[in-house]
Amino acid sequence: MLSKTGKAEIFLQAAGFDKAIVERFRQTLLEKKDGLVDMISRIEETGIGDTMSDSVGELSAYDNHPADLGDELFERSKDVALRDNEHVLLEEVEAALNKLDQGTYGICDDCGQPISLERLEATPWATRCINCQQKVDVTDSTPRPLEEEVLAPPFHRTFLDTVESDYAGFDGEDALQAVLRWGSSDSPQDIPGSYDYKALWPNSNEHQGIVSLADSIPDQPDHRRNEHRDKNTVNKTKQTQD
DSSP states (O other), X not given: OOOHHHHHHHHHHHTTOOHHHHHHHHHHHHXXXXXXXXXXXXXXXXXXXXXXXXXXXXXXXXXXXGGGGXXXXXXXXXXXXXXXXXXXXHXXXXXXXXXXXXXOTTBOTTTOOBOOHHHHHHOTTOOSOHHHHHHHOOOOOOOSOGGGGTSSSSSXXXXXXXXXXXXXXXXXXXXXXXXHTTOOSOOGGGSTTOXXXXXXXXXXXXXXXXXXXXXXXXXXXXXXXXXXXXXXXHHHHHHHHO
């Protein structure tokens, strides 16, 4: 009974592979491996493992406009993608070299039939014939972000003060307004209805903490409210000391 290696040699001979062709592919794969290792080393030497603040020479990236770091973020993302792609390709090349050592190079991993010489000439590290490869290649059928499947609706889903529901509590819109009061990268021209740099959030003319203007009428004179506030301050101070 023929071993797996013996069967592979028969397949390769039937497909027109001789030792010279196999050695040529070996040399091609070795050169490709050296090139990938060199490329990965050069990408990692660019400081891809450093933090963003170290790579741009900044103490912190939080105080900068988002566009200021846009170029650096794009280049970092591109370098990471290139490095990861080279690592995947390197694994495929090493797997093809292992198949050469085992005598199974040029045999499809799925159907066990010889891979055409034309396909190996184009992609020496191929481990599947063209028919089997087409079966595993799946076209991305989700051009939209995957998060949209669980976020319905994708925008304003926590904005509860709508025409259908006159919600008066603290909702997502109020949370956004509270955060934007501390500043953002927008200017008045970016926010519809905004008139100066102190109103850079949606519906900035809303009265915070009240539903209608009548709610803003104080229930006590100013001096009574000040006394009450001072009393609370003294009580908190005593509690802290105790």
